[in-house]
Amino acid sequence: MSNVRTPLPVLQPTGVEPCCPPLAERPFTPEEAERAARMFKALGDPVRVRLFSAIASREGGEACVCDISDVGVSQPTVSHHLRKLKEAGLLTSERRGTWVYYRVEPSVLAAMGALLGSPAAA
Numbered sequence: 833m834s835n836v837r838t839p840l841p842v843l844q845p846t847g848v849e850p851c852c853p854p855l856a857e858r859p860f861t862p863e864e865a866e867r868a869a870r871m872f873k874a875l876g877d878p879v880r881v882r883l884f885s886a887i888a889s890r891e892g893g894e895a896c897v898c899d900i901s902d903v904g905v906s907q908p909t910v911s912h913h914l915r916k917l918k919e920a921g922l923l924t925s926e927r928r929g930t931w932v933y934y935r936v937e938p939s940v941l942a943a944m945g946a947l948l949g950s951p952a953a954a
Contacts, residue, residue: 852865873920
């Protein structure tokens with residue numbers, strides 16, 4: 833078995849809709865509020881923010897779990913937090929041999945920025 837790391841192909845966010853409109857654009861529908869809350873809840877823990885940042889800041893926006901597990905908690909806790917980020921739609925994962933590689937879901941950072949941004953001034 834080889835430990836050669838093959839990066840995932842960079843996916844272009846074609847036709848990807850952001851979860852919600854910008855906060856200041858209009859009141860959210862119940863469904864939009866649920867999606868936004870799920871994302872914010874997943875990022876509501878400092879360990880998850882560190883893990884998300886460690887993955888997003890890596891070249892290619894992906895990282896092996898073996899390279900990001902040093903965040904001051906046990907490995908099972910790291911796995912728990914990564915699973916929560918994945919369930920919220922912020923990460924995807926791929927098993928390669930014995931390791932799991934995590935990647936920031938395409939367009940997530942742009943969608944988060946759009947959500948927190950304000951609409952253009954009229």
